[in-house]
Amino acid sequence: MDREANLPLPSLxxxxxxxxxxxxxxxxxxxxxxxxxxxxxxxxxLRQVQAALKRxxxxxxxxxxxxxxxxxxxxxxREASRSVASNxxxxxxxxxxxxVVPLSKDSIPQTKNPVTVIRETHAxxxxxxxxxxxxxxxxxxxxxxxxxxxxxxxxxxxxxxxxRTCVESQLVEGKRKVQFATVNKATSQEMExxxxxQVEVSNVDNDEMKQHNFQNMESDVTLRSDGAVTSLAKRAMxxxxxxxxxxxxxxxxxTQSSVVGPSCATTTSVNSTSAPMLNSTTYCSxxxxxxxxxxxxEPLRDSNANSQQLTPGNLEQLSHPLLKDTSAMLIDPRTTAxxxxxxxxxxxxxxxxxxxxxxxxxxxxxxxxxNPSLVVxxxxxxxxxxxxxxxxxxxxxxxxxxxxxxxxxxxxxENKEKVASSSKGTSxxxxxxxxxxxxxxxxxxxxxxxxxxxxxxxxEVHKVISSDCTIYALKKxxxxxxxxxxxxxxxxxxxxxxxxxxxxxxxxxxDYEVTDKALLHEVMNSSMSNKDGRVKxxxxxxxxxxxxxxxxxxxxxxKWKEMDSSNQTIDDNWLRFYWQVLGLHLALHHSCx
Ligand SMILES: Nc1ncnc2c1ncn2[C@@H]1O[C@H](COP(=O)(O)OP(=O)(O)OP(=O)(O)O)[C@@H](O)[C@H]1O
Numbered sequence: 001m002d003r004e005a006n007l008p009l010p011s012l013x014x015x016x017x018x019x020x021x022x023x024x025x026x027x028x029x030x031x032x033x034x035x036x037x038x039x040x041x042x043x044x045x046l047r048q049v050q051a052a053l054k055r056x057x058x059x060x061x062x063x064x065x066x067x068x069x070x071x072x073x074x075x076x077x078r079e080a081s082r083s084v085a086s087n088x089x090x091x092x093x094x095x096x097x098x099x100v101v102p103l104s105k106d107s108i109p110q111t112k113n114p115v116t117v118i119r120e121t122h123a124x125x126x127x128x129x130x131x132x133x134x135x136x137x138x139x140x141x142x143x144x145x146x147x148x149x150x151x152x153x154x155x156x157x158x159x160x161x162x163x164r165t166c167v168e169s170q171l172v173e174g175k176r177k178v179q180f181a182t183v184n185k186a187t188s189q190e191m192e193x194x195x196x197x198q199v200e201v202s203n204v205d206n207d208e209m210k211q212h213n214f215q216n217m218e219s220d221v222t223l224r225s226d227g228a229v230t231s232l233a234k235r236a237m238x239x240x241x242x243x244x245x246x247x248x249x250x251x252x253x254x255t256q257s258s259v260v261g262p263s264c265a266t267t268t269s270v271n272s273t274s275a276p277m278l279n280s281t282t283y284c285s286x287x288x289x290x291x292x293x294x295x296x297x298e299p300l301r302d303s304n305a306n307s308q309q310l311t312p313g314n315l316e317q318l319s320h321p322l323l324k325d326t327s328a329m330l331i332d333p334r335t336t337a338x339x340x341x342x343x344x345x346x347x348x349x350x351x352x353x354x355x356x357x358x359x360x361x362x363x364x365x366x367x368x369x370x371n372p373s374l375v376v377x378x379x380x381x382x383x384x385x386x387x388x389x390x391x392x393x394x395x396x397x398x399x400x401x402x403x404x405x406x407x408x409x410x411x412x413x414e415n416k417e418k419v420a421s422s423s424k425g426t427s428x429x430x431x432x433x434x435x436x437x438x439x440x441x442x443x444x445x446x447x448x449x450x451x452x453x454x455x456x457x458x459x460e461v462h463k464v465i466s467s468d469c470t471i472y473a474l475k476k477x478x479x480x481x482x483x484x485x486x487x488x489x490x491x492x493x494x495x496x497x498x499x500x501x502x503x504x505x506x507x508x509x510x511d512y513e514v515t516d517k518a519l520l521h522e523v524m525n526s527s528m529s530n531k532d533g534r535v536k537x538x539x540x541x542x543x544x545x546x547x548x549x550x551x552x553x554x555x556x557x558x559k560w561k562e563m564d565s566s567n568q569t570i571d572d573n574w575l576r577f578y579w580q581v582l583g584l585h586l587a588l589h590h591s592c593x
Pocket of ligand 1: 453454455456457458459460461473507545546547548549550551553554
């Protein structure tokens with residue numbers, strides 16, 4: 001208590017100068033002032049003063065911790081002022097005080113005490129108000145002079161009579177600052193501003209400590225708020241509030257994690273619920289990569305399960321960590337709820353399989369197409385969609401059969417149509433397409449007329465082209481109205497030509513046809529039974545011969561035309577050539593006959 005009571009004593013000096021004229025104008029000595037102080041200050045007042053000091057001590061301590069450094073820089077000035085104060089008369093010290101406070105002129109004789117003078121010089125040398133500086137130096141100043149200060153303070157405290165108003169003004173630091181701000185010089189005001197800045201800086205520096213001891217800071221704030229409403233406290237409050245906001249702004253993640261507990265719990269619970277879902281999805285993705293069609297089904301099921309898990313109700317139920325068991329209980333209905341979804345998925349998958357089955361049935365249908373027994377299952381397929389999986393297998397043959405029936409049914413009429421068209425095509429062209437004026441038919445082969453080459457006594461020779469694009473000479477001998485003897489003679493030419501086949505320089509017989517088969521049969525047998533008979537009207541002899549570019553008759557005719565125009569005679573050598581050829585061919589014919 002004594003030490004605590006000693007604390008404010010250094011600060012009592014400056015205000016004392018201010019208040020002495022008003023209260024202790026009659027007191028001139030320190031002894032009288034001390035006696036008057038002891039007599040005038042009741043114990044209750046001292047208690048209040050001590051209590052106020054106690055209340056303000058934490059704030060002062062906090063400030064002194066931060067304001068120690070600038071105070072230390074001021075020590076040389078203080079020493080200088082001390083030296084000055086030691087050398088200067090008390091009047092000089094009063095002059096300094098006069099410069100500070102005009103009202104302190106009356107207190108000049110009172111400060112004759114060297115101790116008090118030193119203290120005044122301390123207070124004056126220090127730009128800060130006495131109370132503030134002394135409180136700051138009190139806790140942290142290592143100098144011996146300041147260590148000795150409490151003793152002097154005790155002496156002064158005991159000796160000097162400090163008025164109640166002065167003490168109160170000393171206790172209220174904010175008021176003191178205001179008074180000094182209004183009274184002191186600009187230097188003191190600047191230092192006061194520096195003090196406030198130091199307080200802010202100290203608050204900024206302390207913010208890190210506040211992050212670690214946030215509650216302590218709040219308690220300090222509450223203590224400050226509980227204490228006297230001083231300007232310094234207000235400033236500190238404002239600064240700390242700003243710092244608090246800044247701290248909240250800078251530490252949002254930590255504050256969210258720490259302050260917003262419920263939301264974090266919900267988020268963690270959501271993550272806890274979502275984690276298995278993710279695992280399931282990843283597991284499903286694995287299944288996709290690893291397995292085939294089943295993996296395609298499971299992701300759908302998981303997706304549905306996840307969608308159901310993400311429902312708000314489930315989230316609320318699963319959000320609380322204590323509800324894990326309940327969540328597990330909820331999982332069962334959820335799984336049961338998912339089962340129908342999975343069943344629905346299976347049904348959908350079945351539907352998806354149906355085209356596969358149909359696709360598979362298509363090739364299988366080809367295999368079953370030849371099996372007529374499967375056609376009986378065709379009606380069973382039509383009921384397929386309503387059937388179970390067990391009925392699926394019989395459905396496949398049904399679909400096979402259907403596809404078979406579809407293919408087989410049209411195939412039959414197609415074949416019939418093909419057969420009919422083929423039959424029609426074969427018969428009709430022979431009947432319809434054969435034009436006797438344009439085509440010749442020899443033993444079923446058609447030869448198209450290209451032009452008439454010549455004619456003889458009973459025959460016509462035509463230039464024709466066969467189906468294989470060969471040019472032939474087709475000789476047609478009409479037997480209408482002729483008797484079989486004559487017809488028989490005409491048939492001996494065929495017999496002769498057949499004998500000359502393969503002979504050089506002989507027109508080859510390619511093919512022949514005698515429409516009267518009996519005549520032909522007699523010719524072939526060299527028998528003539530019915531010589532007086534008449535050949536039927538439509539009897540003809542067709543002979544397909546090699547086409548001769550030239551014959552001896554046309555050549556002689558052309559030669560005669562040339563001889564008439566030129567009055568030339570026929571060349572004897574040219575005549576010998578052709579007579580020689582005729583002789584050879586005649587000899588050949590005679591050799592063959
Ligand atoms: N293979 C042939 N190639 C070319 N022209 C032919 C051929 N055969 C006959 N000819 C021509 O046809 C014409 C008539 O020939 P064809 O043999 O019928 O006459 P022919 O023998 O004189 O008559 P026919 O035998 O009836 O008395 C002849 O003038 C002949 O030039």
